[in-house]
Amino acid sequence: MQRRTFTAGVAATLAAPLVRAQGIPQQPIKIIVGFAPGGGTDILSRVIGQKLAEMWKTQIIVENRAGASGTIASDLVAKSPADGTVLHMAHINSHAIVPGLQKLPYDAEKDFQPIVLVGVTPNLLICNEQQPAKTVKDVVDLCKKNPGKISFGSAGNGSAQHLALEMFMLQAGVKALHVPYKGSGPMLTDLIGGQINYSFDTMTAATPHVKSGKAIPIAQTRQQRVKGYPNVPTMAESGFPSFEATTWYGLVGPGRMPADLARRMNEDVNKVLKMPDVMERLEASGAEDGGGSAEKFAQFIKTEQQKWAKVIKDAGVKAEI
Numbered sequence: 001m002q003r004r005t006f007t008a009g010v011a012a013t014l015a016a017p018l019v020r021a022q023g024i025p026q027q028p029i030k031i032i033v034g035f036a037p038g039g040g041t042d043i044l045s046r047v048i049g050q051k052l053a054e055m056w057k058t059q060i061i062v063e064n065r066a067g068a069s070g071t072i073a074s075d076l077v078a079k080s081p082a083d084g085t086v087l088h089m090a091h092i093n094s095h096a097i098v099p100g101l102q103k104l105p106y107d108a109e110k111d112f113q114p115i116v117l118v119g120v121t122p123n124l125l126i127c128n129e130q131q132p133a134k135t136v137k138d139v140v141d142l143c144k145k146n147p148g149k150i151s152f153g154s155a156g157n158g159s160a161q162h163l164a165l166e167m168f169m170l171q172a173g174v175k176a177l178h179v180p181y182k183g184s185g186p187m188l189t190d191l192i193g194g195q196i197n198y199s200f201d202t203m204t205a206a207t208p209h210v211k212s213g214k215a216i217p218i219a220q221t222r223q224q225r226v227k228g229y230p231n232v233p234t235m236a237e238s239g240f241p242s243f244e245a246t247t248w249y250g251l252v253g254p255g256r257m258p259a260d261l262a263r264r265m266n267e268d269v270n271k272v273l274k275m276p277d278v279m280e281r282l283e284a285s286g287a288e289d290g291g292g293s294a295e296k297f298a299q300f301i302k303t304e305q306q307k308w309a310k311v312i313k314d315a316g317v318k319a320e321i
Contacts, residue, residue: 023084023260023261023264024056024058024084024264024265025058025083025084025085026058027058027085028058028059028060028061028085029052029056029058029059029060029061029084029085029086029087030060030061030062030063030085030086030087031045031048031049031060031061031062031063031087031088031089031251032063032065032073032076032077032080032086032087032088032089033045033062033063033064033065033066033073033089034065034066034067034069034070034071034072034073034074034088034089034091034093034094035064035066035070035073035091035155035182035183035184035185036064036066036182036183036184036185036186037064037183037185038183038184038185038186038188038205039155039183039184039185039202039204039205040121040184040202040203040204040205040247040249040285041070041089041091041204041249042062042064042183042185043204043205043285044089044118044119044204044249044282044285044287045062045089045249046062047278047281047282048089048118048251048269048272048278049062051272051275051278052268052269052272055268055271055272056268066182066183067156067182068098068156069093069094069097069098069155069156069157069158069159069162070091070093070094070098070155070156070159071093071094071098071104071106073088073094074088074090074094074095074104074106074108074112075104075105075106077112077252077253077254078105078106078107078111078112078254078255079106079254080254081254082113082253082254082255082256082257082258083257084253084257084261084265086253086254087115087251087252087253087265088112088251088252088253089118089249089250089251090112090114090249090250090251090252090301091160091247091248091249092160092246092247092248092304092308093155093156093158093159093160094108095108095112095252095301095304095305096108096301096304096305096307096308097158097159097160097163097308097312098158099305099309100305100308100309100312100313101158101312101317101318101319102158102319108301108305109301109302109305110255111254111255112252112253112254112255113252113253113254113255113256113257113259113262113294114250114252114262114294114295114297114298114301115250115251115252115253115262115265115266115269115294115297116250116251116265116266116269116270116273116290116291116292116293116294116297117248117249117250117289117290117291117292117296117297117300118248118249118250118251118269118273118287118290119204119248119249119282119285119287119288119289119290120222120246120247120248120287120288120289120290121202121203121204121226121246121247121248121249121285121286121287121288122203122220122221122222122226122229122234122245122246122247122286123160123161123164123200123201123202123203123220123221123245123246123247124200124201124202124203124206124210124217124218124219124220124221124229124232124286125139125168125198125199125200125217125218125219125220125221125235126191126198126199126201126206126209126210126215126216126217126218127139127191127197127198127199127215127216127218128191128192128193128194128197128214128215128216129213129214129216130194131197131198131216134216134218135218135238136218136219136233136235136238136239136240137238137239139198139218140172140174140239143169143172143174143175143176144173144174147174147175148175148176148177149177150176150177150197150198151176151177151178151179151196151197151198152165152176152177152178152179152196152197152198152199152200153179153180153181153187153188153190153191153196153198153199153201154178154179154180154181154187154199154200154201155180155181155182155183155184155187155201155202156180156181156182156183157178157180157319158317158319159180160202160245160246160247161184161187161199161200161201161202161247162178162180162317163245163308163311163312163315163317164200164221164245165178165200166311166315166317167243167245167311167315168200168235168240168243170314170315171240171242171243172240176198179196184201184202184205184206185205187199187201188201188205188206188209188215191215192209192214192215198218200221200245202247203220203226203228203229203247203285203286203287204247204249204285204286204287207228207284207285207286217229217232218232219232219233219234219235219237219238220232220233220234220235220286221234221235221243221244221245221246222234222244222246223236223244226283226286226288227283227288228283228284228285228286229286248300248304249287250297250300250301251265251269253265259294262294263294266293266294269291270291270292273290273291274291
């Protein structure tokens with residue numbers, strides 16, 4: 001379990017009971033992340049957490065509870081007090097994909113109070129410098145010549161990266177080796193080190209390694225290129241016109257959280273998302289379309305659940321026993 005605490009400064013912390021934002025808990029607030037440090041969910045949680053700590057004049061602790069494609073963290077939050085002291089950076093895995101893959105100890109719709117969508121990102125098809133195939137066409141050819149031998153890492157079985165790989169194998173008519181990890185952080189370490197060959201990883205997590213030259217971007221997985229990666233082609237442009245596999249992140253609380261508290265937090269996170277330095281960070285990571293109402297986020301989650309349930313059925317994806 002990894003933690004990092006953000007504070008608004010000693011003076012502000014001491015004065016906190018007097019100037020606390022209306023309705024915001026006076027105790028330290030946790031944002032529970034379902035993946036290891038260094039992954040996309042972790043990165044965005046720390047960006048948002050730091051700004052909210054300054055705005056709310058309180059401590060915000062980002063706590064990593066990695067495992068089971070983010071569902072361990074989600075289950076913890078679903079059973080937590082609904083007073084605003086425990087929040088969750090919900091993720092496509094725990095709230096849209098895995099619910100369609102297996103029975104969970106929580107209800108992804110009823111056990112959470114949506115607060116706000118933080119961002120939607122493409123995945124990036126990436127590889128390390130040693131790989132010979134660095135175009136989508138060449139990757140397909142490589143997989144066809146070596147069925148079941150070319151490895152693709154993911155953040156876990158049933159993760160967004162895993163489902164992107166399943167979609168790729170289905171549409172390309174190839175078979176590859178899926179290697180699940182407990183989050184993007186450890187997976188990227190092995191990718192860069194050459195222990196695995198490729199990954200459809202989140203753009204948020206992959207970007208620092210792409211900028212350093214240690215990870216090579218081959219394609220992105222939204223229909224349109226994002227502003228942060230204008231020179232990287234989409235899968236649609238690379239011979240797969242219907243390919244779209246995104247990753248998204250959004251702040252939620254336990255299902256019994258009062259609606260007025262969720263609205264207050266929604267207003268403040270929307271303000272954070274409009275801060276120039278946050279916008280710059282999100283854009284660099286490919287995170288777009290964040291913000292809006294809690295109700296809009298709730299409908300978005302429902303639509304995603306329906307979409308991925310169909311993909312799981314069509315691809316014949318089974319839960320790992």
